[in-house]
Amino acid sequence: MMQEIETSIVSPKILEFSKDVILELYKDMILGRTFEDMCAQMYYKGKMFGFVHLYNGQEAVASGVIKALQPYDYVCSTYRDHVHALSKGVSAREVMAELFGKETGCSKGRGGSMHIFSAPHNFLGGFAFIGEGIPIATGAAFQSLYKRQVLKQTEISPVSVSFFGDGTSNNGQFFECLNMAVLWKLPMIFIVENNQWAIGMAHHRATSSPEIYKKAQAFGLPGVEVDGMDVLAVRSATLEAIERARKGEGPTLIEALTYRFRGHSLADPDELRSTQEKEAWIARDPIKNLESYILNNKLHTKEKLENTKKQVKDIIVDAVDFAIASPEPKVEDLHKYLFVND
Template identity: 75%
Template sequence: MDNNVTLPSKLYDIDNMDVDTMLDLYKDMLLGRNFEDMCAQMYYRGKMFGFVHLYNGQEAVSTGIIKALKACDYVCSTYRDHVHALSKGVPPRLVMAELFGKETGCSHGRGGSMHIFSSPHNFLGGFAFIGEGIPVATGAAFQSVYRSQVLNSPDPMSVTACFFGDGTSNNGQFFECLNMAVLWKLPIIFIIENNQWAIGMAHNRSTSSPEIHKKAISFGLPGIEVDGMDVLAIRKVACEAIHRARSGNGPTLIEALTYRFRGHSLADPDELRSSQEKAAWVARDPIKLFKNYLLNNSIVNEQSIQEININIKDQIDDAIQFALSSPEPEVKDLKRYLFAEDL
């Protein structure tokens, strides 16, 4: 298979995208950024505990991929999972309550920051160990094929989007699951969020082949590199990959070149990266770039932007108040949710 396969981009004319879709993309990125900023405040105030890994700077990847999916599609995340959950439609108040460890959280306070999960939204969870989610996502894609080909389900084929970082691409699960996905033509998209750093290890020091998308050649699936700070560029390749998967033509590997603006976690002093490197990437903030695109092309005006900002802040304030006022899990329920309950 040609690794540089041309897909039917005319089906996804970004230049003719309607205004409402454009605004939805902007709102989703802004929601993710504001949510994470508030998480940092709450963490340092002692409202959150454990490890908290924020997504600042990578919002275009989550929005560009997940907002192109349907409700029936699946998303499998990493320990940097809050914004992926928001993009998939998990309400901010349920995510925030989960981070506070409250019973009203989307995982009833049992998952915390690294294990956001929501069955109603087909959000398969965050995973604390790198590479852990790739086999889970592969299994989700397999069941989509099974439902269609064996159970003869009349529903459209569900697609699975599997997110992971550049460091994960050196792990065995990555190679094994790419191989299986191609063999079985699974409807899955593997998204590498290459934020240039695997915890404290620079990407170009951790792999013998820094261009991760080229690893797709070994398995015979398309490998695509995309600017991870450009939400429209990501949406375009996402739509093409989703169409390919849903049509039964198998998986796609997308490498999104992006950058996390904060340290690895909120406990990381972030002293390993140079200020010059960080400044160069911050200058390409995906939210500011897209806002300027909307304004410069007269898609929105400043008043509309301000109204969106106020609305997003109101959502975040509501999420905080909901989390603060929600009850703690009760001791008597300590072992609850370990097994499926009778309906």
């Protein structure tokens, strides 16, 4: 008889965290927001080219999930990947230089905005097409399991996290990988960043089942819906999923309800969403909410938070200076890095 699994936890318990952990989350969210704001400035100044998709408004998801991981865990992103990379530990210098197309970028200037990658940080890349990263993360989770169970190389089970949007949840890769991850009990977490819009299509108009976390029921894994504007709620849900994965109990699907404050990309005039809708979500800004929580509970002083913002601003200014001063890739190296021995 198949074991019954709880497949819907609408309101996960929010855990208590130390003031140091909360400050780390705050700083990481400020880093993401400040970095993206600077990207917008540099893009409109002609320092970046192609499509650039910003993460403003969704910082609680990246910080809440990735800062709960260990360095040996894996993260697979989307085309909205800058902040995921920063949270995983890739330096602001490397990410900014990559956006500038410079040789010092984390992908040697060959990837640009949508293909941030860093092997040293187990950051498996951003992907320009939706759903591409899910099978990659599934493969990483499989090799983690294989190394531990078959090769006996380690007692640790590195967890693989796959980020994707609400639009991707209607694609085949999503369902195929859910099935495979449950079948093999892979140490994996599927993170749906439901920002309500798939480019210009409202989520509720694109799917017959708007509550994505309930799709876990078909495959027999826990499906969790969490407030994606509350970093502490996201972290709490993630820690439970990590514990389940490391114990060999298989994957978890987490749907984080969030919102992007800017258009789909910096080339998007953002005329499809109503002003009322945007204002309602902006009023729930995850950074301002966490700041209020910190001050109301007297975890840190206003001066401490302002100093944190200044530290982050200095990091971003330094990243831009570094990117501007960095060399362009050489024309004769056009084919470099295409193969492993390059």
